[in-house]
Amino acid sequence: MKPSFSIATTSSTSLPMDPRIWRNLPQGLLDRVLAFLPPPSFFRARAVCKRWYSLLFSDSFLESHLLLSPPLHWFLFFTHPTTTNTTTTTTVTTTISSPSSTAFLFNPDDNTWYRLSFSTLIPPNFSPAASSGGLLCWISNDAGLKTLILCNPLSKLVSHLPPTPRPRLFPSVGLTVGDSSFSAVIAGDDLISPFAVKNLTAETFHADGLTGFYSPWATASSLPRLCNLESGLMLFVSGRFYCMNYSPFSVLSYDVAGNDWSKIQAPMRRFLRCPSLVEFSGRLVLVAAVEKSKLNVPRSLRLWLLQPCGRAWAELDRMPSEVYRQFSEAEAGHGFECVGHGHFLAITIKATSDILLFDSRRKVWWWAPPCPFSRDRRGLRGFAYEPRLATPSVGLIESPSISFHAFTS
Template sequence: MGAVASTSEDIQMVAMDESVWKSLPEDLMERVLAWLPIHSLFRMRCVCKQWNSILFSERFVARYTQVSPQKPWIIMYTAGRVSSAYDSSLKKWHDLAIPAMSPEKCVLAASEGLLCYGNEFFPWPNLFVCNPMTKFWQHLPPMRFIKTIHVVGMVNDRASKSYKILVAGLFFDEAHNGRLATEIFCSQTNAWAVGGKPWPIMAAAWKLGAGYAVWSMGSFYCITFSPFGVIAYDIERNLWDEVHVRMPACIVSPSLVECQGRLLMVGGCEEGNFLGIRIWELERIKMVWVEIERMPRKLRREFVEMLRPSRHFFGFGNGNIICLTISESSPAAVFDLEDRTWKWLPGCPRLPDINNWQLRGISFEPQLDSFSQSSWGKDIPSSKNPTLDNSSPERKAPTLLSDMTVGADHS
C-alpha cells in the first residue's frame, strides 16, 4: 500500500503494483538503499531474504561507504554495566549490548568502526574486538606478559583490512618485581608481539597513567602524570619516546583527542578560583600547544559546577566531535569543530543523573566494512556469537542496537 495526496489534507491509501517493485533492477535498489541511515539498514533486513543478503555484499558495502559517510557516535558506559550509543546524525540514543558473557567488559579503545572490549580493572585481562553494527567479533589470544592493563590504543588499516592494538600494562618478572610492558596485537598474524623497553614499576607510576592511547600520524600518544606530559609509541620502531612539548601552565585533567589528522588536547586551566575549559592543538613544526577554543561562559559555569568537589573530567572524540564527560555525572558537553558550537549532549534514559559507577565515554564511526565477514584475512578465524545471531530475515533487527526515547536537545 502507498499514500497518495492531492493536497495536504487529502491523503488516500492506494495499492501499489507489486510487479513494478518486483522487477526493480538490483543495482538501482542498492543505490536507493545506500542512502539510508545505518540504523535503518538493519531494520530493512527484516523485509526479505534478498535485502538481508544485500547488506553484507562487498558491492553494497563499498557503495554505502562512498555515498553515506557516518558522523561519529558517542558511547557512554559505566564500568561495563550500562552501555549506550548516541547517534549524532539521527540525534537518538541506542542500547549497545555488550557481546560477551562477562558483565565486567568495558570499551577500552575504538578505531573507525571497531571497538575493543576488555576487563580493564581486573587481573588476567581478556580482550576481544567487534563491529557493533555487523556483530562480527573476535576473541584475542592471551597476552604474553601483561596481567593488568594501564593503557590501550587501536588503529584500523583500511588498505590491508587489518588492525593493531597497543597495550601497556603491568607484569612481574622472575624476581617478582613489578614492571611495565608493551605488547602489540596484529590481526594479520593473530598474535601478540612484545615491543618497547619495559620500565621499572616506580618509573611507570609517573610515566604512564591509565586511559586511551590516541593514534595520530604513525604513533600512539598518551598523557603522562606527575608532572603532566606527553609520550608517543612509534609503531614501526617499537619504541616509546617523550614528546618534547611544554604543557600549558596550571593545566587540569588533560586528555588527548585525534580529529581529522589533528592532535588536540582538552583540559582545564586554573587561575586562582577560576577554572577555564580549553582546547589546544599541537603545532608539530614548532612543537607547541596552540589554544584554539574556550568553552563559553554560561556553559562553563554549569560544567564547572558539576565538577565539585573534584575538578576531574575526561575528553575524547574523533571526526569533528569532541566530548567532555564528568565521572560522577551523566551530562556531557560536546564541541563541534566544523561549526564551532558547544552544546549539552541530550540525556540518556539509561544513565542516571548522579553516577557512582565511574561514567566514561568513547566515540567511534559506525561502519559496515570494518571487520565484516568479507574483510577477514585467511589467518584470522571469523566467529559469530550464536546468542547474537540475527542472520535470519524473519527475526527482528539486531539486538545490539535498539532505539531509546530521548528528551529534547537542550543546546
C-alpha cells in the first residue's frame, strides 16, 4: 500500500544514466541498490514496474532494507493541540483537542518537507505521544484506562496495545523499539481518587522475540515524591527512560533492568526556562533558556550533556548571541520545545510555526524553510522519526513468537 507522500524540494540537474546499465544489472544487485534509497525516492521508484511495486511485500527485500539502508535523522511535526477549560458549578474540565491527522516530515540534511496523512490509520481522539525505530506511538486522550497504538506510517501497519490496568489523566509516555523487541512506559497520576494527593506510578509493556519474554503492563515502582510530569515526553538512552520533572526542575530516570526510578538534579535549575530533554547520538542532553538577573550571566540558550556517572552535567554548547537575539524576538516569551535526532536539534516555538535548527557536528544554526503544506500558524510539536519501510517488532503485539513474514504481509 503506497503512502501519500507529497514533496516540496528544490529541483537539481543531473546527468541521465544509460538505461542499458539498469537493464543488464542482476536482479539481486538491483534490489540492493533500491534498498539504499530513502523512502520518498523508493515509493516514487515503485511506479516503474510491477516487480518494483511488489518489493514492499517482499521479505527478502525488506530484510536487505533493514540491513543496508542508512539511518535517517528526520523529524515529524504535528500542529500543537489546543487546550480549553470548561467550568461547571463544581468542577473544571480540561479538554485537549486532537491534533491534525496530517503530519509534516522534515529532512534537515536538505531542508525538504513531505506530507503524511494518518486520517485512515488512527481513530479520532488519539494524540501522538512518542516515536522510536520507525514507529509512532499514539495515546487515547480520554481520562481513564489508556490505549496505545503503534503505527508505521509508511507500511500502514497499525497495532493496538491492550488497555492499561490503571486509569490515568495526562501521563508521560516512553517508547523504545528494536528489530526484535520493544518496550513502552506510561507514568503519571493513576486517578485513584480525584480528591486525593497524586499517586504517581508507572506501568511497562515489554516484548522480546529473541528471548520469548513477554510482559504486558506490569506495574513498575512508584515515582519519587514531588513529581510533576507536565511535558508528557520520555526519552530512552542507554537502558534508561528519562523525562523532565517540573516545580522544581529536575530529571526523572527509570532504570528498565532494575525497575527503579531516581531523580537527577538539573543544572542551574533556578534560572531555567522551558527545559527539554533531547537525545544526541545516544547521549542525553538538556536544552533550556538561562535567564539570570545578574549581568555577569547573560541570557542564552544552553545545552548540557549528562555525564557517564549519570548524576552530573557538563555544558556542551550554547546559542551564539546574535542567533539568540533573533530567537528571542521570534519566541517573545511564549515558550518553546526541543527535539533531538542524531546530531540535529530542532526548536519549535509554541506561538508560531517557526523552527530553529542546530547541527552539532558543523556547529551551524539556521531557520527551517516554512512548511509549504501548513497554513496554520499555530506552533508545531516535533518527534524524532526515522522513516523505515519495515518495523518487524510491531508483530510482537499480536504474538510473542517472531515471524518476519507476519510483519510484512
